[in-house]
Amino acid sequence: MSEPNDHRELDALTDAGVPETLAREHVDVADLPPPEPLVETLERLGALPDDGVLVQTNDRVPQHLFPKLEERGFTWEHVERDDGTVLTAIWRTD
Template identity: 55%
Template sequence: MDSIEAVFEETAAPPDRPREVLDVRDLGPPNPLAKTLELLPELSDETVLVQRNDRVPQFLLPKLDDRGYVYESVEREADVITLIWNP
């Protein structure tokens, strides 16, 4: 499974919304969390953020819950894709 489209098919993320990709695979902690939380308020409510990471962003997930976002992570061989969106 290489494409982002395949990840959308595996999740409940709305596939018809605009998308913004944020690749944080090469950033050390806490930069992936910080970059994601900085970017989310700048996006329209309709946009799905596609975060590419080298691991499940376990410290980010409670912060997303606190802010009312919905998310799903899909672990792949080369990366972890976390889709984040407003309900």
């Protein structure tokens, strides 16, 4: 799976409400078995700078991740790509 680097995908994230001014980091967990996508994403978020957004590529909507993000004070938006993968952008809430 490729990183979300084409303009259509980045525009879709922006259209979904992801701030354009944040530096984007990417993690592709689409090929990992559960619960590794959740664990990997939460570990990466621990090192995310305040002015960053983590864009997760997954093979499904990460439903189990969303409550964990809320507990930790993160905001997220997701978009489904034409190839069936899901991009979830995650950033800190002020």
